Amino acid sequence: MPRPGHCxxxxxxxxxxxxxxxxxxSRCIGRLVAWVPSVDxxxxxxxxxxxxxxxxxxxxxxxxxxxxxIVHMLGNLSIFAGPGTLDAYGKFLRDIGAVWPVxxxxxxxxxxxxxxxxxxxxRARKARGRYEHRRVVxxxxxxxxxxxxxxxxxxxxxxxxxxxxxxxxxxxxxxxAIHANVVADFQHWYVVLAYAVAVLALGFHIRHGVWSATxxxxxxxxxxxxxxxxxxxxxxxxxxxxxxxxxLVS
Ligand code: HEM
Numbered sequence: 620m621p622r623p624g625h626c627x628x629x630x631x632x633x634x635x636x637x638x639x640x641x642x643x644x645s646r647c648i649g650r651l652v653a654w655v656p657s658v659d660x661x662x663x664x665x666x667x668x669x670x671x672x673x674x675x676x677x678x679x680x681x682x683x684x685x686x687x688x689i690v691h692m693l694g695n696l697s698i699f700a701g702p703g704t705l706d707a708y709g710k711f712l713r714d715i716g717a718v719w720p721v722x723x724x725x726x727x728x729x730x731x732x733x734x735x736x737x738x739x740x741x742r743a744r745k746a747r748g749r750y751e752h753r754r755v756v757x758x759x760x761x762x763x764x765x766x767x768x769x770x771x772x773x774x775x776x777x778x779x780x781x782x783x784x785x786x787x788x789x790x791x792x793x794x795x796a797i798h799a800n801v802v803a804d805f806q807h808w809y810v811v812l813a814y815a816v817a818v819l820a821l822g823f824h825i826r827h828g829v830w831s832a833t834x835x836x837x838x839x840x841x842x843x844x845x846x847x848x849x850x851x852x853x854x855x856x857x858x859x860x861x862x863x864x865x866x867l868v869s
Pocket of ligand 1: 688691695709718722772776779780783784795797801814817818821856857859860
């Protein structure tokens with residue numbers, strides 16, 4: 620917890636280093652100080668170095684990425700409302716200037732999520748190595764699925780950006796013509812298959828990730844929430860490629 624007068628100390632320190640603060644900036648710092656466990660840098664770093672700190676980072680960044688996935692899925696479902704709707708939704712996001720801030724936040728979350736996962740895996744392997752025979756040190760089924768699922772999702776996102784954001788791998792590939800690009804894509808069974816594999820990998824990742832995050836944050840120990848979230852995400856995302864492939868959307 621922050622010590623009393625801690626905000627004052629931070630403001631004085633910044634001013635001593637020639638950073639003059641307006642009253643609104645000081646208020647802003649005050650709120651930040653109240654929110655961060657400690658601003659002297661030691662406790663926050665120590666917290667991150669602990670296993671529970673890294674798990675919390677994974678839970679929070681995973682939560683932000685999950686939120687993006689839900690919003691993206693709902694945006695995709697607007698394709699069922701008619702040809703102009705998806706394009707209008709994309710244009711709206713660009714017009715309000717949401718695209719680059721969202722991209723920056725997503726990138727930060729992906730990097731933190733990956734680094735914390737890597738460090739936790741390395742730590743668990745090192746800890747087990749002291750006590751178990753090497754052949755047994757394979758990690759649990761869930762941990763392996765999460766690792767490989769994460770790799771598949773990462774590769775998919777690179778392909779997906781080149782396909783539907785940049786357009787290089789898309790059969791239509793016209794910038795801003797989102798509906799036409801999506802329809803051109805899912806005429807091909809192998810594109811539908813690639814998307815289906817990635818979405819199922821995402822579903823497994825979400826099922827275990829939601830369960831793990833809700834445990835870390837002390838929300839619930841039930842597995843039902845994770846399963847429900849995975850079913851909704853898989854159903855929502857898969858409906859678009861299958862609707863296009865079967866001619867329901869054109
Ligand atoms: C299977 C159904 C999916 C469809 C039809 C779809 C559709 C699209 C489209 C059309 C765009 C480009 C939007 C634009 O140019 O304005 C896009 C971008 C994106 N999609 Fe998807 N998507 C799908 C699944 C996913 C999944 C499962 C993920 C995450 C794992 C994902 C993550 C992204 C990201 C990160 C972007 C880039 C957004 C940006 O440009 O800032 N998509 N998607």
